[in-house]
Structure formats: C-alpha cells, structure tokens
Amino acid sequence: MEAQKRIGFLRKEIEKYNYNYYVLDKSLITDFKFDNLLKELIDLEKQHPEFHDSNSPTNKVGGLVVNSFTSFKHKYPMLSLSNTYSEQELIDFDKRIKKTINHPEYVCELKYDGVSISLEYKNGKLIKALTRGDGGSGDNVIHNVRTIKSVPLNLFGMFPNHFYIRGEIFLNKTHFNKLNEFRAQEKLDVFSNARNTASGTIKMQNSKEVVKRNLSCYYILF
Numbered sequence: 001m002e003a004q005k006r007i008g009f010l011r012k013e014i015e016k017y018n019y020n021y022y023v024l025d026k027s028l029i030t031d032f033k034f035d036n037l038l039k040e041l042i043d044l045e046k047q048h049p050e051f052h053d054s055n056s057p058t059n060k061v062g063g064l065v066v067n068s069f070t071s072f073k074h075k076y077p078m079l080s081l082s083n084t085y086s087e088q089e090l091i092d093f094d095k096r097i098k099k100t101i102n103h104p105e106y107v108c109e110l111k112y113d114g115v116s117i118s119l120e121y122k123n124g125k126l127i128k129a130l131t132r133g134d135g136g137s138g139d140n141v142i143h144n145v146r147t148i149k150s151v152p153l154n155l156f157g158m159f160p161n162h163f164y165i166r167g168e169i170f171l172n173k174t175h176f177n178k179l180n181e182f183r184a185q186e187k188l189d190v191f192s193n194a195r196n197t198a199s200g201t202i203k204m205q206n207s208k209e210v211v212k213r214n215l216s217c218y219y220i221l222f
Contacts, residue, residue: 003048010041014057015154055125055153059146069139069203075164078118078132113195114170115202117145122162124155131202144202145169171198 017034020026029037042058045051084090097104118138120128129145130138145151148169171179176194183190191197 003044004051007041007044007048007051010037010044011053011056011154012156014038014041015152016156018057018149019152055146057153059153069141071133071137071139072128072130073137074118074130074133074135075120078116078130078135078138078166080116080132080135112168112170114168115195115199116166117141117169117202118164118166119145119151120162120164121155121159124159126151126153139203141202144204169198169202170194171201 014034014037017029017037020028038058041056045056045058084093094104116132118128118130118132119126120130126142126146128140129142129151130140132138146153171194173194176191176197179197180190
C-alpha cells in the first residue's frame with residue numbers, strides 16, 4: 001500500500017510540475033529535484049508493474065510510439081477552415097456575414113501550421129487522441145501524443161466527466177532548426193519544413209528516428 005500511495009503521489013506531483021512548466025511557463029521546482037522525482041517514479045513502476053497506468057507521466061519519457069493505428073469516428077465532425085488567395089472572395093465573405101450580423105468586427109492572427117488533433121478525456125483521463133482524418137473519422141495516435149509534454153494525461157480541478165478538446169500540434173522553428181542541425185551532423189537527410197515533420201512524427205513507429213526527432217520538443221495549442 002505504501003508503494004501504491006507513493007506512486008500515486010509522485011504521478012500527481014510530476015503532472016502538476018509538467019503543467020506549470022510546459023503550459024503556464026512557470027518553474028516550481030529545480031530540474032535536479034524534478035529529475036529525481038521522475039527517476040523515483042520510474043523505479044517504483046518497474047518494481048510494481050501491478051500499478052501500471054498508461055497515463056502515468058513516465059510515458060512522456062521514451063513512451064511507446066507506434067505505427068499501427070485504429071480509426072474512430074469523431075463525436076463531432078472535424079472540419080477545416082477554408083482558405084483564399086482572392087480579394088474578391090474576401091469581399092463576398094464579408095457580404096455574406098453582413099446578411100446575418102450588423103457591423104461585424106474581424107480579428108486576424110497568424111496561423112499555426114501544424115497538425116489538428118482531437119483529445120478525448122473521460123473521468124479526468126486522456127483516452128483518445130484522434131487526427132482529423134477525413135473529417136468524419138481519424139486515427140487514434142494517443143501513444144504518440146502521450147509523449148508530448150504539454151499534453152495533460154490527467155486533469156485536476158473542475159472538469160466535465162466526459163469532454164473533447166481540439167488543438168494544433170506544432171514544432172516551433174527553433175527546435176526544427178536544431179533538429180536539422182543534428183541530422184546534418186549525423187549525415188542524415190534534413191527535413192523540408194516544420195509542419196510536415198510534426199505530421200510525420202505523430203505517425204512514426206518506435207525507432208531511433210523517433211528519438212532523433214524528440215517528441216518532447218512538440219507543442220499543442222488549444
């Protein structure tokens with residue numbers, strides 16, 4: 001019982017530190033102390049496999065990455081935004097909006113060019129991570145997504161028992177450039193762009209290549 005309690009405590013503490021560090025940009029603990037807590041949890045889980053939990057934060061460190069995926073229907077269609085390169089199409093869009101809204105205001109922002117993902121949580125635990133696919137169904141890439149440190153595996157606080165949240169998985173340019181520098185040093189082909197690298201990695205199988213791409217450098221924007 002003591003080991004089970006300690007494992008549960010460590011999982012909650014590490015998730016809290018991960019959330020603050022990767023989502024809120026707050027460091028509540030030194031790297032040394034964090035690494036020690038993580039190492040203790042890894043050791044305890046090895047000693048007590050009966051307390052295995054697929055949503056343990058240890059899965060963010062060298063977690064299983066697979067290349068065989070099961071497809072599921074989206075609870076709600078996962079549609080994409082339309083794009084345009086025509087001024088006239090923008091004018092026509094504005095006219096359509098004004099038919100239903102008086103004096104509309106528009107907000108423009110730069111687009112994160114990444115991979116859309118739909119996360120499903122039940123009783124506070126991440127149970128599915130579906131790609132957009134064809135909009136009606138997507139591949140469950142949860143094993144890969146679990147390794148992204150900014151994705152919470154367990155939720156704490158007031159949340160519905162069952163809900164969905166969508167976001168964009170992306171690789172920022174700093175990490176993308178470092179990755180290509182590393183690949184060049186290793187005499188490997190460099191990647192052409194960050195978006196395709198992120199998309200390809202989400203569907204990779206466990207190999208040295210995954211380690212070289214380093215999923216911990218990926219982020220999700222909700």
